[in-house]
Amino acid sequence: MVILLPAIYPELCVSGDAGIILVGGYNIVFLTVLLADCYGRITLERLRLAVFDCDGTLVDSQHSIVHAMEVAFDFHGFDAPNPSAVRRIIGLPLVKAIGILAPESDIADHPEVAETYKSTFRDMRASGDVHEPLFQGVRETISALVEGGWLLGIATGKAMRGLVATLEPYDLLECFVTRQTADIAQGKPHPEMLNRAMADTGTDADLTVMIGDTTYDMEMARNAGTKSVGVTWGYHLPDELDAAGAHIVINEFGALPDALESLTEGKT
Template identity: 50%
Template sequence: MSHLRLAVFDVDGTLVDSQHNIVSAMTEAWSNLNLGIPRPEQVRRIIGLSLVDACAVLLPWATPTTHRAVADAYKEAFRAMRLLPDTMEPLFPGVREALDRLEREGWLLGLATGKSRRGVDSMLQAHELEGRFVTIQTADDNPSKPNPSMLRRAAADCGLELNEIVMIGDTAYDMAMAAAARSAAVGVSWGYHSLDELQRAGAQVVLDTFDNLTEVLDAVTGEKAGDAQ
């Protein structure tokens, strides 16, 4: 085993509180296509999936052509929303401090998200986090979670084995992706899926805050970052 380890974070619901913007953009997309109005709780359930897959879950009766049309309308709505002054997606409490601690402990940092690369870049710029993540896996280049492609590519980017990666996320999709990759899985309780759903999907630990993240990651990997094996 290498002495390096990689902490891979989901974005929406794990690092940033984006539910208001996502629900608003999806509502506008449905309205523009005369599909009615989605229930906010429906939309929150699919956060974490890649966009077309999310639209297919929301509209199971619709055709793939409609799913793609809704996805395109959502992207347009979100692009317009980013130009407004009051659409910041705030970081959850403790995120920046947790990233700083992990880097001091020798962890590599990565992202695996259903967002587009444009969306990720916008978020990183808004929060001055550019350059913090050595691998960024998005919906642009990978199948939707829970397919393990994002973690496999993250491991390859860093020259690591999949058992040297921990996935940190707020949904069952994140936990199931880690299970499929045979990587460690840590859930967070402040996102969009319940504690029971996270545990059933494979979460080894579910955090209520990021305060003890480094200790939890050490526990689930059974070593200290930087320890030679």
Template identity: 50%
Template sequence: MNRLAVFDCDGTLVDSGANIASALADTFVEHGLDVPPLHVSRKVIGLSLVEAMAALLPDAEHDQHRALAESYKRHFQRARHEGRVDEPLFEGIPELLDALEVDGWLLAVATGKSDRGLAHCLDCHGYNQRFISLQTADRHPSKPHPSMVHQAMADAGAAPETTVVIGDTAFDMAMAVAAGATGIGAAWGYHDAAELVEAGAAAVADEPLGVLPLLPRVHERLCG
């Protein structure tokens, strides 16, 4: 079986937190709602939009969650059109991807972004052909449901025991566990290390290149 590394996008590959917070603030203001504090909004990054709105406003009706999600999309797309969206790669991500590929790993993405949003992001960095599988919220249930990882494994010819999920949120780690894969937490993102471990991370890296020395430990699990 092939070895597969499945990456989250926001908070793992790219630092998009400021863009997300800005679009979320615009959305809540439009609907006459109090803007959630940054430390609260960061905790829902990684969920699909409707689920994120439900987490922020658990007492609201589902129709309102959907309306907020649609408003968020409009605000984010307007910001992108106006050149106000910046999604830089975290330092060390290019070198991490290079090292994994040299070592024979296939690469995939599993993200709460839409197909369109992910395509824009990857194209900006010239990475649109780098990943063997791109799984988004357009075609799957929200994390932590394992659907995205299952499809990525099918695309790559990988198995749960030969797959790692690298992500910065508890949702990513719970998704890995649900898929039978191994989760490596990305502590450089939006959830802290304790949350990642509690959600099932087998190991946590403080920076992207810190993933590499963890892989021999993970390899022991992958090989049984």
């Protein structure tokens, strides 16, 4: 049997002989093109899901995030946050992150600071001042994982609008069949984003792996009962990732396929 998509769309019906998918409410031509771009054909086995963090894992967005946070803090009369402190909160829900950066401030002000941060970031993006380069090896590794039969997902502290704006210029968005963002699910380290990703794709926790650069990613994986891979090119230290429960920590993107295979070997 050939399947182009796991059960992330409603009313899924698969014809085993023809490999035809009928999906209520969706255009079948669009659906086929959407998946063929990154997935081609996926054989009917237990599905494996690799869920990626975005900031600090796929893209290096630290400088843009730090600048937008500095602007927001200044607008509200807060002391400028330390850049290293800003890097450490990347991935957390925004209001929670602001509370960590400004512990002496009035908690009632934090949502307004968050809105200023978001509007600042939108203005920066509109003027071409947001820089979020891909880390080395991202494209090649994603291609290798897709060819190896992995489903790919995203679990990020970004809002959906921000995620789309980040990945669309690289033509990578369609490679991720489940996209979990902070505006539709509870933020890290709560397990909701991973739980939703597994529900979307019909995958089990023992064949799901979270890949991220922060302790929040590792803690979310632990809370959801999945495996986790920590990456050292982001914003938290390798020892911190180990302590937070990372099953494997890697130093380069190209090491990811082997790491994922070792965590799921013999389970499909």
